[in-house]
Amino acid sequence: MKKTMTFAAALLAASVLGGMANAKTLVYCSEASPANFDPGTTTGGNDFDASSRTVYSRLVEFKHGGTEIEPGLADKWEISDDGLVYTFHLHPGVKFQTTDYFKPTRDLNADDVVFSFDRQFNKQNPWNGEKYLPNLTWDYYTGMDMPKYVAKWEKVDDLTVKLTLTEPNAPMLANLGMDFASIVSKEYADQLEKDGKMADFSTKPIGTGPFQFVDYQLDSVIRYAANPDYFKGKEKIDDLVFAITPDATARIQKVLAGECDVAPYPNPADIATIKANKDVTLMDQAGLNIGYMSYNTTIPPLDKPEVRHALNQAIDREALIKSLFQDAGATPAQNLIPPTMWSWDKDVKFDSYDPEAAKKVLADAGLKEIQLWASDRVRPYNPNFQRAAELIQADWAKVGVKAEIVNYEWTKYREEGKKKERPGAFQIGWTGDNGDPDNFFATLFACSAIGVSNYSSWCDKDFEDLIQKAKKTSDQGERTKLYEQAQVIFAKQAPAFLLAHSQVYSVVRNNVTGYKMDPLGIHRFDGVDKSE
Amino acid sequence: MLRYLLNKIALLIPTLVGITICAFAFVRLLPGDPILAMAGEHGVSPARYEELKEQFGYNLPIWEQYARYVGEVATGDFGVSISSKRPVMEEFKTLFPATLELSFFAMIFAMVIGIPAGIFAAVKRGSWFDQSLMGTALVGYSMPIFWWGLLLIIFFSGYLGWTPVSGRIGLQFFLKPITGFMTIDSVLYGKWDALRSALSHLVLPAIVLGTIPLAVIARQTRSAMLEVLGEDYVRTARAKGLSAARVIGVHALRNALIPVVTTIGLQVGTLLAGAILTETIFAWPGIGKWMVDSIFKRDYVVVQSGLLLIALIVMAVNLIVDVLYAVINPRIRAA
Numbered sequence: 093m094k095k096t097m098t099f100a101a102a103l104l105a106a107s108v109l110g111g112m113a114n115a116k117t118l119v120y121c122s123e124a125s126p127a128n129f130d131p132g133t134t135t136g137g138n139d140f141d142a143s144s145r146t147v148y149s150r151l152v153e154f155k156h157g158g159t160e161i162e163p164g165l166a167d168k169w170e171i172s173d174d175g176l177v178y179t180f181h182l183h184p185g186v187k188f189q190t191t192d193y194f195k196p197t198r199d200l201n202a203d204d205v206v207f208s209f210d211r212q213f214n215k216q217n218p219w220n221g222e223k224y225l226p227n228l229t230w231d232y233y234t235g236m237d238m239p240k241y242v243a244k245w246e247k248v249d250d251l252t253v254k255l256t257l258t259e260p261n262a263p264m265l266a267n268l269g270m271d272f273a274s275i276v277s278k279e280y281a282d283q284l285e286k287d288g289k290m291a292d293f294s295t296k297p298i299g300t301g302p303f304q305f306v307d308y309q310l311d312s313v314i315r316y317a318a319n320p321d322y323f324k325g326k327e328k329i330d331d332l333v334f335a336i337t338p339d340a341t342a343r344i345q346k347v348l349a350g351e352c353d354v355a356p357y358p359n360p361a362d363i364a365t366i367k368a369n370k371d372v373t374l375m376d377q378a379g380l381n382i383g384y385m386s387y388n389t390t391i392p393p394l395d396k397p398e399v400r401h402a403l404n405q406a407i408d409r410e411a412l413i414k415s416l417f418q419d420a421g422a423t424p425a426q427n428l429i430p431p432t433m434w435s436w437d438k439d440v441k442f443d444s445y446d447p448e449a450a451k452k453v454l455a456d457a458g459l460k461e462i463q464l465w466a467s468d469r470v471r472p473y474n475p476n477f478q479r480a481a482e483l484i485q486a487d488w489a490k491v492g493v494k495a496e497i498v499n500y501e502w503t504k505y506r507e508e509g510k511k512k513e514r515p516g517a518f519q520i521g522w523t524g525d526n527g528d529p530d531n532f533f534a535t536l537f538a539c540s541a542i543g544v545s546n547y548s549s550w551c552d553k554d555f556e557d558l559i560q561k562a563k564k565t566s567d568q569g570e571r572t573k574l575y576e577q578a579q580v581i582f583a584k585q586a587p588a589f590l591l592a593h594s595q596v597y598s599v600v601r602n603n604v605t606g607y608k609m610d611p612l613g614i615h616r617f618d619g620v621d622k623s624e
Numbered sequence: 625m626l627r628y629l630l631n632k633i634a635l636l637i638p639t640l641v642g643i644t645i646c647a648f649a650f651v652r653l654l655p656g657d658p659i660l661a662m663a664g665e666h667g668v669s670p671a672r673y674e675e676l677k678e679q680f681g682y683n684l685p686i687w688e689q690y691a692r693y694v695g696e697v698a699t700g701d702f703g704v705s706i707s708s709k710r711p712v713m714e715e716f717k718t719l720f721p722a723t724l725e726l727s728f729f730a731m732i733f734a735m736v737i738g739i740p741a742g743i744f745a746a747v748k749r750g751s752w753f754d755q756s757l758m759g760t761a762l763v764g765y766s767m768p769i770f771w772w773g774l775l776l777i778i779f780f781s782g783y784l785g786w787t788p789v790s791g792r793i794g795l796q797f798f799l800k801p802i803t804g805f806m807t808i809d810s811v812l813y814g815k816w817d818a819l820r821s822a823l824s825h826l827v828l829p830a831i832v833l834g835t836i837p838l839a840v841i842a843r844q845t846r847s848a849m850l851e852v853l854g855e856d857y858v859r860t861a862r863a864k865g866l867s868a869a870r871v872i873g874v875h876a877l878r879n880a881l882i883p884v885v886t887t888i889g890l891q892v893g894t895l896l897a898g899a900i901l902t903e904t905i906f907a908w909p910g911i912g913k914w915m916v917d918s919i920f921k922r923d924y925v926v927v928q929s930g931l932l933l934i935a936l937i938v939m940a941v942n943l944i945v946d947v948l949y950a951v952i953n954p955r956i957r958a959a
Contacts, residue, residue: 117795119795124917125917127707127708127709128708128709128710133709225709226704226709227679227680227704227706227709228709229676229679234672291709294709295710307798307800309801309909310715310718310719310909311719311909311910311913311914312722312791312792312907312909313791313795315798333795335791335795335907336907336909337790337791337907338904338907338913339774339790339904339905339906339907341774341777341778342774342777342789342790342905342906342907345777345778345781345782345789345790346789346790348782349781349782349785349788349789351788351789351790351791351795501654503657503660503922504657506660507657507660543669543670544669
């Protein structure tokens with residue numbers, strides 16, 4: 093008997109090895125190690141690439157390469173007329189992944205969906221706190237204001253789930269496409285709880301997504317295999333490997349050397365080299381982001397819109413963008429939201445460069461000195477706050493305003509900057525979470541965001557009414573109109589200087605097909621294929 | 625000898641207390657608030673902020689936080705990472721072999737080239753070789769590691785294609801760690817092509833990490849050798865008619881090596897500091913990269929426990945060097 097077993101094992105090993113030789117492997121050079129593989133508990137884009145976008149699926153999904161919502165685990169859904177009740181109909185027969193650490197005995201059902209959300213807010217749920225992992229904060233669940241809007245999740249029957257809200261909230265659907273809303277297996281959770289191995293839930297993930305987890309060597313390599321039971325059909329690549337490569341130059345060298353197939357975020361300095369290489373393609377897209385500079389609109393004379401306009405007009409924005417983004421390029425911002433987002437109003441124009449006009453207004457207002465804030469961190473929407481501050485300082489000096497540059501380390505910077513009494517102009521920016529305009533307008537400029545992320549301390553009644561109304565309306569046509577009006581008010585009131593929407597790049601080898609840049613900044617490998 | 629050893633160990637205790645204070649203070653002196661660092665651009669409402677502060681124990685008086693920390697460390701509990709939620713010790717144990725392996729090969733590289741070069745320079749004192757070696761050593765000592773690493777990658781991996789760009793082993797090799805040392809594990813699995821791959825991945829990072837120690841060792845060997853070559857016993861050996869090789873190899877080198885051994889021991893600190901940059905460039909999954917990541921994330925727990933663990937290692941190595949020194953040089957023991 094023992095001999096047979098050995099023989100069988102050898103045969104299995106041989107078939108695995110043999111299979112490996114022919115298997116299609118795609119290597120992605122990722123930029124950082126994932127904190128863990130439970131997307132409810134993490135916040136980084138690299139965490140989500142490694143967990144929610146590979147292993148998991150959600151009720152609704154973002155269209156590949158876009159921000160529109162399409163069916164995911166839910167084939168269809170209805171929203172009640174008052175906008176309070178969402179009913180989701182689950183796709184029948186969806187299988188959770190079978191791995192060497194978990195064998196599912198049932199298909200996905202409403203219990204899994206209810207559990208996936210319940211664990212993130214219900215303090216009675218054993219998976220909410222210490223018992224599962226220490227120091228859990230569920231940052232995205234609270235960050236997207238879910239506790240405020242969600243009244244309850246209910247199972248209607250095995251394939252129907254009902255979500256009731258406390259008040260209408262149109263961006264809710266987009267929220268459910270986000271990474272934190274990934275659907276996990278209740279059966280797997282129960283099994284781990286019974287075995288006393290709850291922490292494994294975050295290191296050995298089980299989902300319904302296109303790839304299943306195989307192995308993670310800390311800070312080095314993550315391995316996945318195509319999920320043979322994937323409900324949208326098995327992927328064409330057999331093995332997916334994340335080779336964690338934090339240095340941008342090393343990452344690009346790896347793609348050029350053929351050690352990996354796809355890599356994100358090249359250094360601007362390497363862009364010319366990449367373009368010159370015949371084996372790789374440089375893909376780019378206007379990012380779902382905005383770099384801007386908030387004026388504190390409560391402190392005179394910055395409380396007057398004409399003064400803020402004058403400061404905007406005094407800045408040579410074109411030269412500034414060129415100097416900051418160089419070869420990488422960026423789209424000058426007309427509005428707070430980028431042009432790839434629905435409701436973007438093409439007719440709204442940003443202040444044009446006019447130092448003469450600015451000089452007069454600023455002299456009349458008696459503005460002679462101003463604080464100009466800068467930090468040390470490279471952000472996608474502003475690669476160099478300090479350089480930007482120096483250029484703006486020079487432009488303002490020409491119109492008789494002396495700017496004093498205030499520097500802080502990045503976390504301290506935001507801590508000081510968000511204070512209501514912070515004076516002057518504060519450079520900051522934002523990268524969108526879910527492709528909904530509310531995620532820009534309300535998150536950054538709602539009255540309730542003052543002291544949190546409304547760095548202008550700007551509370552305009554008309555603007556506020558429009559964005560709150562748009563939040564409560566589920567009709568996208570009507571919401572578009574409301575946001576367009578909001579953009580007109582924003583341009584008139586000028587609570588901030590708008591810089592640009594930066595380009596985001598990926599480098600892809602030419603034998604890779606089907607890879608799409610994603611406006612949400614995620615890196616997805618479903619639908620990707622590779623030829624020899 | 626025992627008394628000497630006990631003396632050395634007793635001296636470690638105040639150092640250890642000092643290190644816990646430094647590690648604890650260091651992370652708190654870093655600008656930036658760990659809770660805000662976690663929240664990112666989203667920010668966090670004041671109420672939620674207070675709630676989180678309490679959850680992480682940052683609301684306690686600073687001395688109480690310190691007492692708690694020392695109490696935990698004393699019982700071998702190094703805490704749980706704020707970002708990954710894994711025990712710090714577990715992460716350290718997984719990552720440390722990678723750093724050790726890299727440091728080992730870097731040191732081998734530094735010694736194999738540094739010691740002979742130093743001897744040769746001393747013997748041929750004032751020659752063009754001596755002059756150029758000392759000049760090169762100075763350049764090597766002042767080499768910015770980050771720039772040097774990228775330069776080697778672009779030339780050897782990018783332009784010539786001789787070495788892999790980064791990582792520890794080719795991705796086609798999927799070895800479950802046994803010892804955590806890639807070279808040893810590939811031998812244990814009997815996979816020679818994996819061993820070759822692991823060694824080829826070690827070449828560039830070992831050169832980069834070994835450059836500064838190489839410069840230091842070469843210079844130290846040269847000066848120690850010069851000193852010894854002027855001693856009476858060397859002159860006596862020469863007068864006895866011994867061959868030059870025997871005079872240098874046996875009589876001079878043995879005595880010259882005493883300060884060199886100390887230097888090598890002291891390079892451990894340099895290696896660990898260099899590992900921070902080298903590991904980041906070469907995507908080497910070791911503790912240097914781990915510390916950098918944790919500092920950026922303001923993961924207090926990992927930074928303070930990681931610092932402590934690294935300090936413990938440096939102290940242990942220094943102790944070993946002291947003992948070795950006493951073994952090589954009996955005069956020390958008596959003193």
